[in-house]
Amino acid sequence: MSDFNKDEYLNDLPDMDDLSGQAAPAAASAADGASADSAAAAAAAAGATQEGAAQPAAAQSQENGDSAAADGADKADAADGKADDTLTPLGQAKKEAAEYLEALQRERAEFINFRNRAQKEQERFRQHGIIDVLTALLPALDDIDRIREHSEMDDSFKAVANKIDKAFEKFGVEKFGEKGEDFDPTKHDAILHKPDPNAEKETVDTVVEAGYRIGDRVIRAARVVVASPQN
Template sequence: MAEFNKDDYLKDLPDPDDARDTAASSAPADTPADAAAAKQSAPSDESAKTSAPSSAESAQTSAPSDEGAGAANAATEGETSGKTDAAGKDSDNTLTPLGQAKKEAADYLEALQRERAEFINYRNRAKKEQERFRQHGIIDVLTALLPALDDIDRIRANSEMDDSFKAVAAKIDKAFEKFGVEKFGEAGEDFDPTKHDAILHKPDASAEKETVDTVVEAGYRIGDRVIRAARVVVSSPQN
């Protein structure tokens, strides 16, 4: 067996630089097709930016807006109301002819009762307005005739009236009584400031309270409404 010689072994080994050159020369060169494929497979920075949405845009797209939410709610309510109407129509369609007739009769009765109530209210208001207008007319006529009525009272108090004049005066009094006009004010009654207009207070030693001594002009009223207070002279206690 031959003896191992290190120097001879090292001489026989190939040079590393020569091995690299040989490998490079022996490796197949990249063809144009391979380069294009590699370029297509590697995404560029611009395509990456285009294809990758930003976090803000994705968040804005994924988050529903208030208008969208409102529209969705409106659509849901419309759908619900549509279902309700459809259910009502279906229930009407399921009624028998007799049931449908009863339902229509009930609807007509309800409408008739409502119209009747409105008519009754209108009739009551119309009656009140007519009564008020009637009363205003009577007041206007009475106010215009007050001077003549006062003259008739003075004639009655201070002179004798013939039968014809008495008949005319009585007819006038009855006409006003027919329309609810009441004449008030007499001597000797208690003084009431709500219906008496005191034009003079006369001290009287015998008077214990204020009383009507003389009626100058009679008062007139319709119901509780005083048209004119009686103008009187009042007897008052001296104290």
Template sequence: MSEFDKDDYLRDMPDADSLADKTGGESASPKSSAKADAPEGSEKSDASGTSADSDETRQAGQDKADASEGSDKEGLTDLGKAKQEAAGYLEALQRERAEFINFRNRTVKEQDRFRQHGIIDVLTALLPALDDIDRIRQHGDLDDSFQAVSAKIDKTFEKFGVEKFGEAGEDFDPTKHEAILHKPDAEAKKETVDTVVESGYRIGDRVIRAARVVVASPQGASA
């Protein structure tokens, strides 16, 4: 058996620095590898999560747009439908009101026309009697009582818009005077009414009967 040599044994043993370097390198490598792997995995996880969130957001926006488009296609909301229905009722009411106003205006015009026709019929029937009253008045043969009756008749016709016209001395107007005779007059410078044979009557602008008159014409004027 060989003798144990302490110096040779210690010489073959690795020194402490070599052991420390070897141990540190081995331990750092896994940690470094784990550290390097961790961010990569984390980045992958974060990227996956962000991508999922983005997809969900886009999907939610698309669903909202599709819902809005579908709502427009299908119709309004309950409130919108109620407003639309109310607007339709209002439009129909305004149309009915306009038609009623037109009908009322037409009715009023027709009533005025019928009323005027009635007055014209009565006036036309009374014209001979009115002419007789005028002739009696011109000759001054009316007594007080009969003159009062004549005044009441004139006022009654005035109340219904009947106007009597035709006065001696006024200019001759073919639109309201009917000349039954032209009398030359040396002093006349233009055609004027010399004598009113029958008074004229009109309602507004409508002449019921032209005044029948004798016209004084300048000498040399054609009759």
């Protein structure tokens, strides 16, 4: 075994300055690594916190959107009222005048329709009344016609008969049915057909009872004897 030399051993040891210089970078590197790990952990925690907060925020946003839609509808309904508030007195007066005019025009149209319906109903009731009176007097009118045809009438009776005819004409009643006119089944009621060698078509030969009508409405068809061609 060789002898221990204290001086040589001490000389071989590194200086303290060299040791402090090497230790500082190592400590700095370790500190940087620790700081990086801490920063990463903090970022992860922050991300988790933001993700957790995002869901309530989205729900809140949807709720706010629904509330905004409802508020928009209410605002739209109140827009007209607010618009009236922004009108000048002259503009407000013109607006009210237009509304009154529109309402008046509607009322006028409804009144015209009512008046037309009432006039039609009145005319229909009037015709029904005339028909009722005419139907009740038909037997008397037929007797007057028979007296005219088969006997001579004195002047007084003839005057009364003419007044009755004119009264019905005044109410639109028309008497029809004349000998020699063409037979029309829509207004003639044939009680008898007799062959006639001189007839080229069916014609009225004899009027038994005159027909009466109001306008196009036949009250009673004329009862007639029809002359028909032999073939």
